[in-house]
Amino acid sequence: xxxxxxxxxxxxxxxxxxxxxxxxxxxxxxxxxxxxxxxxxxxxxxxxxxxxxxxxxxxxxxxxxxxxxxxxxxxxxxxxxxxxxxxxxxxxxxxxxxxxxxxxxxxxxxxxxxxxxxxxxxxxxxxxxxxxxxxxxxxxxxxxxxxxxxxxxxxxxxxxxxxxxxxxxxxxxxxxxxxxxxxxxxxxxxxxxxxxxxxxxxxxxxxxxxxxxxxxxxxxxxxxxxxxxxxxxxxxxxxxxxxxxxxxxxxxxxxxxxxxxxxxxxxxxxxxxxxxxxxxxxxxxxxxxxxxxxxxxxxxxxxxxxxxxxxxxxxxxxxxxxxxxxxxxxxxxxxxxxxxxxxxxxxxxxxxxxxxxxxxxxxxxxxxxxxxxxxxxxxxxxxxxxxxxxxxxxxxxxxxxxxxxxxxxxxxxxxxxxxxxxxxxxxxxxxxxxxxxxxxxxxxxxxxxxxxxxxxxxxxxxxxxxxxxxxxxxxxxxxxxxxxxxxxxxxxxxxxxxxxxxxxxxxxxxxxxxxxxxxxxxxxxxxxxxxxxxxxxxxxxxxxxxxxxxxxxxxxxxxxxxxxxxxxxxxxxxxxxxxxxxxxxxxxxxxxxxxxxxxxxxxxxxxxxxxxxxxxxxxxxxxxxxxxxxxxxxxxxxxxxxxxxxxxxxxxxxxxxxxx
Numbered sequence: 001x002x003x004x005x006x007x008x009x010x011x012x013x014x015x016x017x018x019x020x021x022x023x024x025x026x027x028x029x030x031x032x033x034x035x036x037x038x039x040x041x042x043x044x045x046x047x048x049x050x051x052x053x054x055x056x057x058x059x060x061x062x063x064x065x066x067x068x069x070x071x072x073x074x075x076x077x078x079x080x081x082x083x084x085x086x087x088x089x090x091x092x093x094x095x096x097x098x099x100x101x102x103x104x105x106x107x108x109x110x111x112x113x114x115x116x117x118x119x120x121x122x123x124x125x126x127x128x129x130x131x132x133x134x135x136x137x138x139x140x141x142x143x144x145x146x147x148x149x150x151x152x153x154x155x156x157x158x159x160x161x162x163x164x165x166x167x168x169x170x171x172x173x174x175x176x177x178x179x180x181x182x183x184x185x186x187x188x189x190x191x192x193x194x195x196x197x198x199x200x201x202x203x204x205x206x207x208x209x210x211x212x213x214x215x216x217x218x219x220x221x222x223x224x225x226x227x228x229x230x231x232x233x234x235x236x237x238x239x240x241x242x243x244x245x246x247x248x249x250x251x252x253x254x255x256x257x258x259x260x261x262x263x264x265x266x267x268x269x270x271x272x273x274x275x276x277x278x279x280x281x282x283x284x285x286x287x288x289x290x291x292x293x294x295x296x297x298x299x300x301x302x303x304x305x306x307x308x309x310x311x312x313x314x315x316x317x318x319x320x321x322x323x324x325x326x327x328x329x330x331x332x333x334x335x336x337x338x339x340x341x342x343x344x345x346x347x348x349x350x351x352x353x354x355x356x357x358x359x360x361x362x363x364x365x366x367x368x369x370x371x372x373x374x375x376x377x378x379x380x381x382x383x384x385x386x387x388x389x390x391x392x393x394x395x396x397x398x399x400x401x402x403x404x405x406x407x408x409x410x411x412x413x414x415x416x417x418x419x420x421x422x423x424x425x426x427x428x429x430x431x432x433x434x435x436x437x438x439x440x441x442x443x444x445x446x447x448x449x450x451x452x453x454x455x456x457x458x459x460x461x462x463x464x465x466x467x468x469x470x471x472x473x474x475x476x477x478x479x480x481x482x483x484x485x486x487x488x489x490x491x492x493x494x495x496x497x498x499x500x501x502x503x504x505x506x507x508x509x510x511x512x513x514x515x516x517x518x519x520x521x522x523x524x525x526x527x528x529x530x531x532x533x534x535x536x537x538x539x540x541x542x543x544x545x546x547x548x549x550x551x552x553x554x555x556x557x558x559x560x561x562x563x564x565x566x567x568x569x570x571x572x573x574x575x576x577x578x579x580x581x582x583x584x585x586x587x588x589x590x591x592x593x594x595x596x597x598x599x600x601x602x603x604x605x606x607x608x609x610x611x612x613x614x615x616x617x618x619x620x621x622x623x624x625x626x627x628x629x630x631x632x633x634x635x636x637x638x639x640x641x642x643x644x645x646x647x648x649x650x651x652x653x654x655x656x657x658x659x660x
Contacts, residue, residue: 009041009141010090011083012104013259014246016042020084020266023077024408029068036080037064038242040107040141043134044166045083046076051170060171063127081270088264092145097256099144105239105250106207107134107141112235114203120231121199121221128172129199132179136204138163160184187216206232272300273405277413286414287311290377290385291319297387297406301399304367304390308339315343315386322367322390330359339363342374343386348404349374352393363388375407379415453480502652505537505584508546509570516551520558525565528554535574537584539649541630546649550588552623553645557590560643566591575651583633583648595638603636 015038022032036042043064050067051060061067068076092100111133118129139159143152155162163180179200182193190198198220205213209232217223243250247259277296283289287309294307304322308315310332317328332343337359342349350373351360363372369390377385389403457473457480464473513530521528539546550570557568573585595603604624627634633648 008086009044009138010092010100010145011039011041011087012100012246012248013087013256013263014248015039015104016080016084016087017259017263017266018246019080020263020270023080024270024405026408029073029076030065032076032080033064033068035246037111037130037134038108039104040134040138042080042083043131044138045079046071047131047170049079051172060173062125062172062176063131065127081267084263084267085271088260088267090145092256096144098254100141100256101248101250101254103137103140103144104248105243107137108242109235109239110134110136110203110207112238113206113231114199116231116235117199117203117206117221120223120227121195123195123199125196128176129196129203132163132167132176132196132200133203135163135166136160136180136183136200138166187219190220209236269402269405273402273409277406277409286379286384286417287318289410289414289417293406293410294319294387295321297389297403300402300406301389303399304369306363306366306388307385308343308388309385310343310383315339318385320366325366328362337363338372338374339386339388342376343383346376346378346383348376350391352391364390373403375403377407377411377414379411384414503539503541503543503546505539505546505572505574505586505649506532508543509550509572509586512547512550513570516554520555521568526558526561527567528558529567529569531569531571533572533574537572537574538652539584539630540652541632541649545626545630549623549626549647552620553588556620557588557592557643560590560592564592566642576648578648582651584651586647586649587644588647589642589644591642594640594643595636600638604634 015035019032019035019042022035036046046064046067047061050070061070071079111130114129114133115126117123118126123129137159139155139162142162143155146152146155160181160183163183164177167176167180175194175196178194179196182190182197183201183204185193185201187201190201193201202213202216202220205216206228207213214225214228217228218225240250248254277293290307290309294305297303298305298321304320306320306322306325307318308330309318310316311329313332314329315332317325319325330337330340332340335341335344336357338349338351338354338356339359351364351371354360356364360372364370367388367390369392371391371393373389373391375387375389376383377387387403387407457476460473509530509532513528517528520526554568554570561568567590569587569589571587571589573587574583576583576585604620624634627647627649631650635646637644637646
């Protein structure tokens with residue numbers, strides 16, 4: 001005989017109902033866990049799923065808290081709903097329900113006693129002891145739902161083995177299996193048994209509150225009679241309080257019909273809400289999903305509805321089921337109406353008992369109803385939209401509950417889509433970063449030979465007296481520099497452009513600094529120093545232009561010191577107020593010998609390159625043109641202690657870059 005034919009076991013309807021209600025209220029996981037842990041059937045379902053191969057190769061989940069961590073809150077709550085759906089199908093006789101109530105009390109008493117004993121005797125896993133206490137007599141629970149009398153007796157006779165087989169199948173280890181297998185052994189046989197075996201065996205005896213159990217506590221652990229009786233008293237009180245909180249009578253005869261009826265109604269409403277949500281197209285943006293689902297909301301409530309979605313700081317009418325929908329945009333922060341108050345407070349707001357303002361009257365006209373209720377859709381810390389339902393001011397509780405269930409499930413769906421999008425974005429960013437790192441390494445490897453070639457050309461020029469040959473070497477060097485510039489452009493690592501014509505100057509400098517160091521400052525006698533301000537440095541210029549300016553200025557500075565060595569410093573400041581305008585300042589300074597006087601007058605005009613001897617040439621004319629195009633200012637100060645280029649770039653802000 002398969003001792004555990006399936007794990008669809010009956011629970012008291014009161015327990016399942018409380019678990020469902022706690023999930024619906026979105027109680028914290030500890031509150032839900034406490035309810036679930038009080039019922040053997042629910043414990044079995046949760047632990048069986050958590051220990052299944054579906055969630056990885058590592059079984060051994062020994063408590064409801066551990067199971068919740070592994071399954072996740074959403075999956076945990078879905079399982080509770082699934083169990084509730086199965087629960088309404090159980091059709092036990094009156095006597096069986098009474099037997100199930102007695103089973104619930106004994107299992108919970110045993111589990112609480114096992115936890116208390118584990119704590120008193122310093123067993124390190126008190127939660128494991130509790131869980132095994134809940135499962136020790138699972139054979140009886142299987143027997144309760146088994147109609148065949150012979151099979152039922154078989155389950156009752158083999159309770160210990162059934163429990164041992166179950167925990168073994170979950171990978172909980174031999175000690176847990178032994179605790180189940182030897183739970184009925186005599187106290188005299190357990191004196192030198194494993195700690196967990198003794199805890200479970202003693203807890204099953206103490207749960208019966210008989211003198212044999214109290215005596216066994218002394219035999220196994222040396223616990224005094226007074227202490228054991230106090231433990232029993234407190235645990236019986238805890239069980240009574242738990243039963244009272246769930247509406248389970250422990251003294252009088254038990255009828256499951258009232259709670260079963262309420263459970264059926266609750267499960268039906270949950271199923272209706274879930275099914276209605278499935279009718280809508282849940283693809284696309286949050287706004288598109290909200291617009292789609294308004295029809296489903298009307299379908300299950302019979303109430304006309306409007307759907308407003310958040311767009312920047314406005315609530316926009318997206319769709320409705322009451323006829324034509326005009327273009328209606330309102331300020332989301334404005335007060336007074338039920339709609340704006342529901343959005344601001346994140347709570348449901350009814351017009352009943354309130355004096356309607358102008359917007360309320362407009363919505364009533366669209367809905368053609370005497371009253372309305374505004375229901376916000378909440379996803380995390382956001383409210384992407386609000387439903388407005390037309391009512392007669394006397395909406396039945398059943399309709400109100402359906403609305404709440406529907407909106408709750410819709411909120412969860414939107415939050416899941418948002419989380420999936422964030423994960424996809426994170427993965428894309430990670431892949432991009434990996435690609436950029438690879439590109440950095442490749443550029444570095446290419447830049448090294450280019451730098452060596454450039455240095456050999458400089459040395460070769462100094463040895464040649466043929467002016468024509470020197471000119472040809474200048475052409476070669478210019479082409480090498482152009483190739484180096486293209487490599488630097490490839491390694492642009494700014495995470496995003498602020499706008500079509502805007503860039504974050506500090507971000508551009510940071511992204512280029514490492515590549516510049518690899519390509520231009522690889523020699524030990526050259527150093528790059530970057531000093532960035534802590535304030536916002538958004539400039540009204542495109543990122544490509546900023547990068548081109550930086551590359552040319554820093555390359556010229558580095559090459560002016562290639563023989564003597566020195567330091568190039570890039571420094572930013574913001575905000576800088578000059579000439580009635582707001583600027584971001586960038587200063588590029590080197591410690592070279594300065595620009596020859598003969599070149600200073602035509603510093604920013606194209607001319608013969610003199611790289612290695614000064615800061616003249618085509619690169620500076622490009623820099624000047626780019627700065628002029630962005631309506632910036634560039635100035636140069638040079639002398640024997642070095643050269644400084646000061647640039648003032650027109651400042652902008654995030655607000656300036658937003659599109660309407």
